[in-house]
Amino acid sequence: MDRRDFMAGGFGALLAGALPAAFAQSWPDRPIRAVQGFPAGGNADTIARLVGTEMSKALGQPFVVEAVTGAGGTLGSAAVARAAPDGNTILLATGGHVVAGALYDKLPYDTIASFDPVSTITFFPFLLAVPADSKFRNLGDVLSAARGAPGTIGYGTAGVGSTHHLVGELLAKMAGVRMMHVPFRGDAASIPALLGNNIPLVIAPPTAVLGHAKAGKVRVLAVTGPERWGAMPDVPTVAEQGVAGYDVRSWAGWMVPAGTPPAVIARLNAETLKALQVPAVKSRLEDMGGEARGSTPQEMRAMMVAELQKWKQVVADAGIPRMG
Incomplete structure (x- = not known):
């Protein structure tokens, strides 16, 4: 390589390094499309709008939340995976994103590699609830x-x-029992079935259960997280009721298409963490049963990798047929 080739190559490398930085300085220059894969008005939709609205104040562009629903949230994930990695499309992913990776044989994206994590937003437990007049007074009764x-x-x-x-x-x-799974089309269908005494028990997020519990229509037997839920401090955890080590929480967080400029990811991460410190945002997430908790992109990726392996093992042990 002669001096001119060396100089040209060096200049090209410098230019390539400068382009992402220059792009990040001008970004965002249009509204950010925030995709979530579940029906409008649900948990994911509410979280995306809540946090996105707060972030838009600093970014100077609105977050336009779009529900791309179907197939357990995988259609929304697919829409973001194939979007341009320019920071203008973002995914509000939930724990279901990783669950789908454990359940589906073929997806039009890789659960981990097709995305760059930005930050977690919230973690929340599930509740085990029965009708108010149920014979089951606690989780031990159900397991017996x-x-x-x-x-x-x-x-x-x-x-x-x-x-x-x-x-x-x-x-x-973990409890060493065999139970019968009764699937519905969302929490909006399972809760009425419970209220009508058509099923003896539901597993649902706090937002689906709390209002009915306050109205005396259902009784919550257990919380799936490692600690009691602040809104229902008298309800014990699953682990407290004899299933040692049981700890399951879902989560929500931002991801972008793989290859998005690191400077854009860093800005999104910083604004997410700032938004989660806003009292109104924190209190709303807590009202929904969650804990506002951000992360680094690396921490979020590590969590997802670990969860994917855990759920793959659960699927295998339970003999759940993998989907096409």
């Missing part, structure tokens, strides 16, 4: 009945392959 009549005690969830479903399968595995 399941041991006495294997496969007859049903639990309702938001659908086959939902995080709720795997919460139940992991509970059965």
Whole structure:
């Protein structure tokens, strides 16, 4: 290589390094498309709007939340995976994103490699609830009945392959019982079935249960997280009721298409962490049953990798057929 080639190559390398930085300085120059994969008005939609609205104040562009629904949130993930990695499309992912990776044989994206994590936003437990007049007074009653009549005690969830479903399968595995999964089309269908005494038990997020519990229509038997939930301090955890080590929480967080400029990811991460410190944002997430908790992109990726392996094992142990 002669001096001119060396100089040209060096200049090209410098230019290539400068382009992402220059791009990041001008970004965002248009509204940010925030995709979430579940029905409008649900948990994911509410979280995306809440945090996105706060972040838009600093970024100077609105977050336009779009519900791309279907197939357990995988259609929304697919839409973001194939979007340009320019920071103008962002995914509000939930724990269901990783669950889908454990359940589906073929997805139009890689659960981990097709995305660059930005930050987690919130973590929340699930609740195990029964009708107010149920004979089950605590989780021990449910597990005793399941041991006495294997496969007859049903639990309702938001659908086959939902995080709720795997919460139940992991509970059965760790408690050494066999229960019957009763899938519905979302929490909006499982809760009315519970209220009508069509199923004896549901596993659902706090937002789906709390209002009915306050109205005296359902009784919450257990919280799936490692600690009692502040809104219901008298309700014990699953672990407290004899299933040692049980700890399942779902989460929500931002991701972008793989290859998004690191400077853009760093800015999104910084603004997410700032938004989570705003009292109104924190209190709203807590009202929804969650804990506002951000992360570094690296921490979020490590969490997702670990969860993917855990849920793959649960799927295998429970004999859940993998989907096409």
